[in-house]
Amino acid sequence: MKLIDQFSDPTCRHLHRVFNAFPETEYLIKNASVNTEENEKRADCAFAWPAQRLFPIDSPEQASLSRLYMEEQQVPSHVKEACDKALGIYGIEMPIQEREKVAHEIDLEEYLLPEQKRFRVRTGDDVKLAADALLRNRRQMDVPTRAKVAMRLVDRALHHRTQVPDRILKMAGYTMSEMDPLAAWLEARAERTENEGIKTAYLKLAASVRNEPKKINGTRDDLVKFADVLSELDTAAGLDKLYDRKLLDPLETVFNTTKTAEDMLSLAGRQIPLSVLLNIDPEVYRAAFGDDVVEEFVDEGGIVPEQLKVILPTVPYDLQKVLAAQLGY
Numbered sequence: 001m002k003l004i005d006q007f008s009d010p011t012c013r014h015l016h017r018v019f020n021a022f023p024e025t026e027y028l029i030k031n032a033s034v035n036t037e038e039n040e041k042r043a044d045c046a047f048a049w050p051a052q053r054l055f056p057i058d059s060p061e062q063a064s065l066s067r068l069y070m071e072e073q074q075v076p077s078h079v080k081e082a083c084d085k086a087l088g089i090y091g092i093e094m095p096i097q098e099r100e101k102v103a104h105e106i107d108l109e110e111y112l113l114p115e116q117k118r119f120r121v122r123t124g125d126d127v128k129l130a131a132d133a134l135l136r137n138r139r140q141m142d143v144p145t146r147a148k149v150a151m152r153l154v155d156r157a158l159h160h161r162t163q164v165p166d167r168i169l170k171m172a173g174y175t176m177s178e179m180d181p182l183a184a185w186l187e188a189r190a191e192r193t194e195n196e197g198i199k200t201a202y203l204k205l206a207a208s209v210r211n212e213p214k215k216i217n218g219t220r221d222d223l224v225k226f227a228d229v230l231s232e233l234d235t236a237a238g239l240d241k242l243y244d245r246k247l248l249d250p251l252e253t254v255f256n257t258t259k260t261a262e263d264m265l266s267l268a269g270r271q272i273p274l275s276v277l278l279n280i281d282p283e284v285y286r287a288a289f290g291d292d293v294v295e296e297f298v299d300e301g302g303i304v305p306e307q308l309k310v311i312l313p314t315v316p317y318d319l320q321k322v323l324a325a326q327l328g329y
Contacts, residue, residue, distance in 0.1 A: 032061035048082040057086035124160035179213040268324040288323035
């Protein structure tokens, strides 16, 4: 397909179409001269695409006009980059660039691994597919990356009002860690390695877990770091090949329960984070439960978290279903 720039659009048909979408660019291009003879005298380096002598960028006006002409055409990325670089030198940021930047950022947000454009989640149906793919491919990622990707998947699941498997919650570091099972798994690893140095390391970790549980059981980030250290030991000991057969992987070893770290409440049989329920307009609760029930957990300051946790489980199941339906669960 032939590309068009300001010197190959004699009727300005393409320009009119693009300009209508970006009328605010008028001040950038109104003084641009489209003189074919002058264009023929330009050096190749004066174009964003020197090899094709297309899209001149040797002045602010020409660079702005060229960028407009690139819109709605399949222009190679290196050509756009050259034009954007020129605009940057001139201190110009066009609306087209801003729209593309925002669209690009929104697009990347759909990926659990945006840097690599992997594990895209656009809909609720994609959540299960992404969870399955993440479990299959988790060993391709180090522990911190694995935890970060799983955390993003949990966030996307909440956004789409769906749920993820318990293994994903563990991988994200969103479940509670119990110290006795963790110590037992560390001791089991010590028994399976013949390397005395690594065996000693496992046993020291197990002793620390048993003797100083508060020191080990810190924030989620601290526990993820602990799992990362454990992963390095497992790899050095050659025990990583036993994952899913005789040993739990490091994140599941550390986050070894199904109890979520964040308060979760049951609503018509669905587990919903307390934070989501607290952000609901009290009037929505009134419509579903009635004034008498809502007065039990709403005061002048809004929803009272501790009261909501007490009252919600006592609400008749049919009324819970009404609220769940209104929330899209």
